[in-house]
Amino acid sequence: MMQSSELTTKAKEYLRIAKVDLVIGYLEGTTKDRRRAGFIRSAEEADNLVLDERCEDNLAVYLVKENLLARYKKVAIFLNPAGIRTINVLASEEQIEADKIVILGFEITGGDVRILDGESVDDFSELIAQLKLKAFDSEQMADVDEIDSLDVDKRFEYWRGEFSKCIKCYACRQACPMCYCNRCIVECNQPQWICRSAHTLGNFEWNIVRAFHLAGRCVGCGNCERACPVDIPLMKINRKLGKEVLDRFDYFVGSSKDQQAVLTSFKQDDPQEFIL
Amino acid sequence: MADNFEPRIIAFVCNYCTYAGADLAGTSRLKYPANVRIVRLPCTGRISPLFLLKALQKGADGILVSGCHPGDCHFISGNYHARRRWSIFRTLLDFLGIPKERIWFSWVSASEGRKFADLITEFTENIKQLGPFTQYDKLIKEMSE
Ligand code: SF4
Ligand code: SF4
Numbered sequence A: 001m002m003q004s005s006e007l008t009t010k011a012k013e014y015l016r017i018a019k020v021d022l023v024i025g026y027l028e029g030t031t032k033d034r035r036r037a038g039f040i041r042s043a044e045e046a047d048n049l050v051l052d053e054r055c056e057d058n059l060a061v062y063l064v065k066e067n068l069l070a071r072y073k074k075v076a077i078f079l080n081p082a083g084i085r086t087i088n089v090l091a092s093e094e095q096i097e098a099d100k101i102v103i104l105g106f107e108i109t110g111g112d113v114r115i116l117d118g119e120s121v122d123d124f125s126e127l128i129a130q131l132k133l134k135a136f137d138s139e140q141m142a143d144v145d146e147i148d149s150l151d152v153d154k155r156f157e158y159w160r161g162e163f164s165k166c167i168k169c170y171a172c173r174q175a176c177p178m179c180y181c182n183r184c185i186v187e188c189n190q191p192q193w194i195c196r197s198a199h200t201l202g203n204f205e206w207n208i209v210r211a212f213h214l215a216g217r218c219v220g221c222g223n224c225e226r227a228c229p230v231d232i233p234l235m236k237i238n239r240k241l242g243k244e245v246l247d248r249f250d251y252f253v254g255s256s257k258d259q260q261a262v263l264t265s266f267k268q269d270d271p272q273e274f275i276l
Numbered sequence B: 001m002a003d004n005f006e007p008r009i010i011a012f013v014c015n016y017c018t019y020a021g022a023d024l025a026g027t028s029r030l031k032y033p034a035n036v037r038i039v040r041l042p043c044t045g046r047i048s049p050l051f052l053l054k055a056l057q058k059g060a061d062g063i064l065v066s067g068c069h070p071g072d073c074h075f076i077s078g079n080y081h082a083r084r085r086w087s088i089f090r091t092l093l094d095f096l097g098i099p100k101e102r103i104w105f106s107w108v109s110a111s112e113g114r115k116f117a118d119l120i121t122e123f124t125e126n127i128k129q130l131g132p133f134t135q136y137d138k139l140i141k142e143m144s145e
Helices: A002-016 A059-064 A081-092 A121-134 A142-148 A152-164 A200-213 A223-227 A234-249 B018-027 B049-057 B078-095 B113-130 B134-144
Strands: A022-028 A035-040 A075-079 A101-109 A112-115 B009-014 B036-041 B062-067 B103-107
Touching: A002 A022, A002 A075, A002 A101, A002 A112, A022 A059, A035 A059, A059 A075, A059 A081, A075 A081, A081 A101, A081 A121, A101 A121, A142 A152, A142 A234, A152 A200, A152 B134, A200 A234, A200 B049, A200 B078, A200 B134, A223 A234, A234 B078, B009 B018, B009 B049, B009 B113, B018 B036, B018 B113, B036 B113, B049 B062, B049 B078, B062 B078, B062 B113, B078 B103, B103 B113
Parallel strands: A022 A075, A075 A101, B009 B036, B009 B062, B062 B103
Antiparallel strands: A022 A035, A101 A112
């Protein structure tokens, strides 16, 4: 606990010396076991900041909503490694200016909070390189492999069951830092690509499109799955595709702010064993 | 059932290679099954995954996606971009239970009329073996109820 208070103290100090004019951090939630995002503008308010093992949400999502960054000169933000990678993705997609962001980095491991050294996103490149080495190991992929081992029609049944619960609330989209389009494809109706109603067919289509638009962009922060009110295991799909881009294209999402998106780039000798 | 099942097959092809190849198959009087409906796009890069979803939504039993061989794209790199996209998209569909066997990808050049005709013949045979995509059909029916 000693450690985590170091980081909130740092945030307070940043505001006091006007190094930043906004801190995005965690506050106590409506119930004891929950945390919520806090937007802190003064050193006094900073006393309310908390940092503990319940601070799971990727706060970077707020950087791209409501044009927030336009209103502040510099923003300090509490981020775990997935959140730090988010900064790289958003910077590479020219959604944010990385030098406006001061990172308050932390990592939660087994209920403990560990403070990460660094301030600008480039300071964390070594950490991210290390993450790449152990990304999507067999332990993390056990539940995905389980689905893969089923026959294709069993897989269809499994997902039909899951997607039939979807109510098309789009919370998964709103909670995702990489889902920042002002006009989402599901809201286009001329032509209407995806069935509007929360029926299983349309839910299938929606979930396919959501996953595909996040392919090679998802950092695995888990915001989408936590936001889903009907507990659809969206992370299974995200991890499946995350491993796919890593295995096929040696691409680890959010490795640097100059990284080109995997689906807007190519190599002449990309694998094509499936093309007749 | 399987005997008189005539699958609905949609082919999304690029204008400069595969469509020209299909044209050559026609002018060379090569026979191939009439199950295929061809949709011509300017480039493989224009073949959005949404088209594939739409085809499924409208009851396709099989989908062929085809364009210029690597190096031959009229727009230089459309097919390279498409290739990456297809490879991820088919992995996703397969993971969710939409069989790989129902969606084929190929390179067919303007001179490969024979390849096009053979491909359509083989694909149609394969889809006939698989039968209609009943799981998806069920969803479509449920929705229109
Ligand atoms: S898809 Fe989900 S896990 Fe991936 S970046 Fe978006 S919110 Fe995070
Ligand atoms: S959050 Fe869950 S229920 Fe809501 S649209 Fe996303 S998958 Fe469907």
